[in-house]
Amino acid sequence: MEKLIVAVLSRKRPPAVAGYIVSFGLVLAVLGLEQLFTPALHRYLPFLLVVFFASIIFGRPIGLFTTLFSALLGDGVIGLVLHRRSPAADEVLFFVLFVAVGAATAVVIDALRSAVCKLLDAEAETSLLLDELAHRTRNDLMMIASVLGLQAMRQSDPHARQALESAVARVRVIAEAQERLRKSGKHGEVEVASYLRALGHGLAELLRDVRPIRVRVLATPMFVDAPVAVSIGLIANELVTNAFKYAFPDGQGGTVQITLQPSAEGVVLSVEDDGVGVPPAKKDGLGTRLVQLLTSHLGGTVQSMPRERGHGVRVLLPVKPVVPPASATE
Template sequence: MENLIVAVLSKKRPPAVAGYIVCCGLVLAVLGLEHLFPPALHRYLPFLPVVFFTSIFFGRPVGLFATLLSATFGDGVIGLVFHRRSPAADELLFLVLFVVVGAAIAVVIEALRSAVCKLLAAEAETSLLLDELAHRTRNDLMMIASVLGLQAMRQSDPHAREALESAVARVRVIAEAQERLRKSGKHGEVEVASYLRALGHGLAELLRDVRPIRVRVLATPMYVDAPVAVSIGLIANELVTNAFKYAFPDGQGGTVQITLESTGDGVALSVEDDGIGVAPSKKDGLGTRLVQLLASHLGGTVHGTPRERGHGVKVLLPIKPAATVLAAVATDG
């Protein structure tokens, strides 16, 4: 109902001539109905919907015209003038009340329409500014990633090169979130399944080199707040990067699968590989600690998942998606 009222008030009005014609027709129709079916209440009351309708669809001038026309015909004012009879006190009171109420309806609806149009214009301007801001932010982040990538290529120290490449991947995660935010049409929300598919494809191209490693994404399309989407993307980035780094040594191939699904308590993000697994004595690195930090920031937990071959990590996040769009979609990168 609210959307309907906003749509009517913001819609371009028909020509004023059409409004006056419709107004006259409605007043005559009410007079005809009152002649056939005498109203149980005062005769002016059936004319109030006419004033309301014409004010909404044709504007204040037509609404005021409907008020005066209804007041003139509604209670036999013309007959009083014709017979040169003064109206009784109660007739005059009802006439004045009807004119005041009708004029107030026309004026208030006009003010409401003006406010709605201003709000819609402000919303459109804000949407444009946010879109431009997201676009510029994404371009700035991609420029930073390019500079870091060039620095990584020039490094002879493998540890420094690895640190810079990790930084490039993290910056690209945030840049991709900005791009998804800009294209989503829902400012403040990101469709996280397509976001993860793009990240998975980008990580596969960036990390696998010539190794036959495939990144598979199985995700339920859903909208989440942009900061949450960035955190999910960073978690997936760290887990996939760890899988590429440790699960497939010596040029081995395999599959890394990213799974995102909605659960009764929130959202579950899993990253599994079919590589050599993780040694029990292996200490947590920076990527693992970052995953735990991001998960705890969202109130979530990180668990290792047992597999016959390879390694898996499941991150449970107690967040509620803004909307679930479609069934799960699987893609390979």
């Protein structure tokens, strides 16, 4: 109902000539109904509906015209003039009240229309500014990622190069979230399935080198708040990076699968590989600690998933996504 009222108030007004003609016809129609159903319909009450309709569709001038025209035709005013009879006190009272209420209705509706139009204009301007901000932020972040990537290529130390590549991946995660936020059309929300697919493709290009490693993304389309989307992207980035680092040594190939599904508790993010698994003596590095920190910040849990081959991690995040009627896509 709220959307309908906003749509009616914000729509372009029909030509004034059409408003006068329609209002004139409606007043005459109500007058005819009064003659047929007297005394069930009497006084000025039915004409208020015409005044309201004329005001909301055609604007204040047509609403005021309808008010005056209805006041002159309604309740036997013309009969009083023709018969030269003085109106009774209650007839004068009803006449004055009707004109006052009708005029107030036209003025209030016109003011409401003006306020709605200003709010819609402000919303459109805010949307444009947010879109521009997201675009500039994304470009700045991609520039930072490019500079870090160039620095990584020049590094002879493998540890320094790996650290810079990890930084590049994390910056790209945030940049991609900004881009998805800009394209979503929903301020503050990101469609996280397509976001993860873009991240998976970018990570595969960045990390696999010449190794035949495939990154699959199986995700149910859903919208989440932008900060949550960034956290999901960073978690997926760290888990996929760990899989590339440990699951496929010596140029081995395989598949890393990212799965995102809604659940009764929130959202479940899983990253699985079919490589050699995690080394038993592996210590928690920066990426693992980052996953735990981001998950804890959202009130979630991290759980390792035993597999016959490879390794898997399941992250449960207690957030409420908005899931459109669509199936999981890859």
